Amino acid sequence: MKLQLNPATTPFNLAQTLTCGQSFRWRKLGAWWAGIVHEKVVKIRQADGTLNYQTIPEESDSRFIESYFRLDDDLPEIISQISSDDCIRRAVRSCTGLRIIRQQPWECLISYICATHKNIPAIKNVISNLSKEFGRRVTFDQHDFYTFPKPSALAKASIEQLKACKLGFRADRVRETARIIHEQQLDLESLREASYESARATLRSLPGVGPKVADCVLLFSLDKLEAFPVDVWMRRAILEYYSDHFPPAFIERMKEKGSGTPRDYREIRLFGQTYFGRYAGYAQEYLFAMIRRQWTTKETSISMRRPYK
DNA sequence: ACATCCCCTTAGCC
DNA sequence: AGGCTAAGGGGAT
Numbered sequence: 001m002k003l004q005l006n007p008a009t010t011p012f013n014l015a016q017t018l019t020c021g022q023s024f025r026w027r028k029l030g031a032w033w034a035g036i037v038h039e040k041v042v043k044i045r046q047a048d049g050t051l052n053y054q055t056i057p058e059e060s061d062s063r064f065i066e067s068y069f070r071l072d073d074d075l076p077e078i079i080s081q082i083s084s085d086d087c088i089r090r091a092v093r094s095c096t097g098l099r100i101i102r103q104q105p106w107e108c109l110i111s112y113i114c115a116t117h118k119n120i121p122a123i124k125n126v127i128s129n130l131s132k133e134f135g136r137r138v139t140f141d142q143h144d145f146y147t148f149p150k151p152s153a154l155a156k157a158s159i160e161q162l163k164a165c166k167l168g169f170r171a172d173r174v175r176e177t178a179r180i181i182h183e184q185q186l187d188l189e190s191l192r193e194a195s196y197e198s199a200r201a202t203l204r205s206l207p208g209v210g211p212k213v214a215d216c217v218l219l220f221s222l223d224k225l226e227a228f229p230v231d232v233w234m235r236r237a238i239l240e241y242y243s244d245h246f247p248p249a250f251i252e253r254m255k256e257k258g259s260g261t262p263r264d265y266r267e268i269r270l271f272g273q274t275y276f277g278r279y280a281g282y283a284q285e286y287l288f289a290m291i292r293r294q295w296t297t298k299e300t301s302i303s304m305r306r307p308y309k
Numbered sequence: 310a311c312a313t314c315c316c317c318t319t320a321g322c323c
Numbered sequence: 324a325g326g327c328t329a330a331g332g333g334g335a336t
Contacts, residue, residue: 021317112317119316122333168331173319210319231317261326265318288317 003051003062003071011075013097014046020289022220023101024111024124025131029143036131037068038104039147041140056140070102078225082276082283087241091286094293100285101220105188106181107148108221113173113208115216122166129165130154154178173208180206188222196224211265219281228272228280230265237291238268245271 005012018026018033026035032045037055044053044065053065066072075097083089103111114130115123127148134149134157154162155178162171180186186206191199199222203214212231218224228234235254243251250267254260260268276283 113319115316116318117316117330118318118332119334122316122331125333126331163331166332169319169329170331208319212318216317229317232315233317263325292317 001053001055001060001062001065003053003065005049005051005071007049009076010071011097012046012051012069012071012099013095014044014051014069016095016098016289017069017101020095020098020285021120021292022285023103024115024120024127025107025148029141034140034143034145036138036145036147038064040064041138041145043140056138068102070099073099073225075099078279078282082279082286084275084277084283088276088283088286091283091290095286095289098285098289100225100281102223103221104148105191105217105221106151109177109181109188109203109206109209109213109217110148110154110174112213112216113177113206114167114170116170116208116213126166130162130167133161133165151178151182155182170208176207177209191218192222196226199224200227211262211269215269219284225281226273226278228269228276228284230268230272233288233291233295234268234272234284235260236295237287238271240291240294241287242271242275245275 014033018035023035026033028034029043032043034041034043036042040059041056042053042065043055044051046052051065055064079092083092110130111123111127114126118126128146131146131148134153135146138145138147154174157175157178159171159175162174167174181188186202191202194202196218199218200214203209203217204211209217212229215227215229219227219229238246239251239254246267250264254264257264272284273280
């Protein structure tokens with residue numbers, strides 16, 4: 001199947017979008033990217049304005065891809081809304097076409113509960129283990145893929161089985177959350193219609209869901225583009241680019257403390273949301289991508305690279 | 310090689 | 324009430 005995009009009205013960069021750390025299920029197979037979306041294996045590649053893709057089982061409706069990659073977001077309009085200064089404009093320019101992915105809430109929720117206190121490679125590893133153990137195998141082009149486990153499968157799993165997937169202390173939280181979703185005490189899809197604040201409060205009632213995990217699930221799966229997740233990278237970005245917007249004492253504390261308190265979290269989130277506006281989540285993704293690139297290419301100032309002693 | 314530190318945090322205890 | 328701490332295991336340096 002083929003999807004033609006006009007770069008002027010619908011800028012999109014597939015590789016950028018798949019590698020910026022928001023989803024953990026994609027892998028490179030030669031020139032193609034392959035992953036699982038809504039129980040289907042998807043193989044996709046981009047040549048400028050053209051997206052080529054195949055799915056197993058066959059899906060003829062292109063809205064499936066358009067929805068997953070949020071091609072319905074008016075990115076030029078969003079970018080103009082978040083462009084509060086030169087810094088964010090530079091971030092946007094450096095990863096043109098980066099889009100937020102519309103993941104499935106259930107998978108997104110479990111993924112980010114598992115992500116607690118783990119780096120990206122380790123998160124991918126756990127999600128892959130879980131899917132292999134509790135998902136369904138689908139073979140495509142001689143490669144094995146596994147669908148994401150259903151709530152019932154994780155609810156029924158033993159703690160030992162979950163720990164064997166390298167979940168560690170997250171095992172209880174994952175199983176308990178799975179049980180609540182499986183028993184339909186909480187309907188994730190309905191949160192799409194709720195306000196940001198109300199959906200956030202509901203998510204926070206689940207074990208393993210703190211402010212950061214809630215904001216990630218809201219942004220990456222529940223269409224709450226005003227969500228502004230604050231993690232260690234966002235704190236580094238704030239320190240590097242936006243320290244002028246905070247009291248000096250606050251900045252000093254951030255430099256010394258690795259993690260920060262729930263109050264600090266709220267402080268930074270509210271800054272992001274008021275400063276960048278209703279598409280703050282997009283600003284967060286662009287800043288996130290920029291600070292990570294700066295960090296890995298060692299362009300960041302020396303003082304920034306040794307914030308914790 | 311090898312040690313040491315860090316990681317897209319949460320929850321439970323004072 | 325808010326600050327401190329423990330909690331896998333892999334990756335980076």
